[in-house]
Amino acid sequence: MLVVIHPNPEAASKQAAKIVADQVRRKTNSVLGLSTGNTPLATYAELIRMHREEGLDFSAVTTFNLDEYFGVPRDHPQSFYRHIHENFLDHINAKPENTHIPDGFSSDFAKTCMEYETAIKRAGGIDLQLLGIGRTGHIGFNEPTSSLASRTRLKTLSDETIADNSKISGEIPTISITMGIGTILEARRILLLATGGKKADAVAKALEGPITSSVSASALQMHGDVTVMLDEDAAANLTHRDYYRRVIDQTAKHSPERLGLK
Numbered sequence: 713m714l715v716v717i718h719p720n721p722e723a724a725s726k727q728a729a730k731i732v733a734d735q736v737r738r739k740t741n742s743v744l745g746l747s748t749g750n751t752p753l754a755t756y757a758e759l760i761r762m763h764r765e766e767g768l769d770f771s772a773v774t775t776f777n778l779d780e781y782f783g784v785p786r787d788h789p790q791s792f793y794r795h796i797h798e799n800f801l802d803h804i805n806a807k808p809e810n811t812h813i814p815d816g817f818s819s820d821f822a823k824t825c826m827e828y829e830t831a832i833k834r835a836g837g838i839d840l841q842l843l844g845i846g847r848t849g850h851i852g853f854n855e856p857t858s859s860l861a862s863r864t865r866l867k868t869l870s871d872e873t874i875a876d877n878s879k880i881s882g883e884i885p886t887i888s889i890t891m892g893i894g895t896i897l898e899a900r901r902i903l904l905l906a907t908g909g910k911k912a913d914a915v916a917k918a919l920e921g922p923i924t925s926s927v928s929a930s931a932l933q934m935h936g937d938v939t940v941m942l943d944e945d946a947a948a949n950l951t952h953r954d955y956y957r958r959v960i961d962q963t964a965k966h967s968p969e970r971l972g973l974k
């Protein structure tokens with residue numbers, strides 16, 4: 713796991729954008745896994761800037777969003793469909809037929825979930841999965857006690873997640889449709905972004921605690937290619953901060969492409 717600690721959220725977001733951009737430049741038909749929520753907004757803004765000013769081309773890219781609220785139609789102001797369109801997809805040149813978001817308003821969820829998994833496989837699997845982390849340690853909406861082998865399915869939201877997300881967008885549904893932890897772990901590379909002191913506890917448990925279904929993000933310890941972008945506040949409870957800094961200095965020298973620096 714490469715853990716990069718930045719002085720502030722802006723620097724973390726920009727470097728995350730560099731890694732995504734580098735992925736898209738190296739493989740123009742990359743399959744990207746997208747996250748919603750507040751954390752990736754600055755990364756998306758930077759990618760939009762790169763698209764407009766530097767010609768970063770998403771025309772052959774395929775995207776799969778992690779999750780959606782249950783029972784929410786696409787055009788609802790709280791839907792993740794709208795969130796990702798308004799904050800990213802509507803401002804780049806990805807083809808609409810190549811962008812995928814779980815259908816939160818389906819009449820047959822078992823089928824919808826299975827088809828989502830099939831669509832990811834058919835696209836060749838996810839090359840780079842962007843993740844945020846919830847205060848409960850969730851990735852996607854895989855709340856504590858989610859099976860570490862779980863696939864795309866309906867998942868009941870925890871009280872903490874309902875409280876956190878309601879603060880942002882008003883009353884929210886209590887059930888989601890989310891990629892499972894097993895689905896996420898199949899991505900070839902994972903980029904986790906976390907900023908702010910509210911995430912410090914979840915980040916420390918995920919990165920340095922035991923692998924447990926009580927902290928879904930701890931499952932990332934089993935993945936061979938995870939990069940974690942943090943600001944100082946989110947990194948505050950980590951024990952091995954100095955070690956991570958040394959590793960990053962060496963990586964920047966010897967494998968700068970891993971950090972989107974080349």
Ligand code: F6R
Pocket residue numbers: 746747748749750751752778779843844845846847850851852853
């Ligand atoms: C969103 C998602 C969630 C969020 C997490 C953090 O698609 O899957 O796991 O990444 O809840 O949300 P923010 O970034 O709003 O703190």
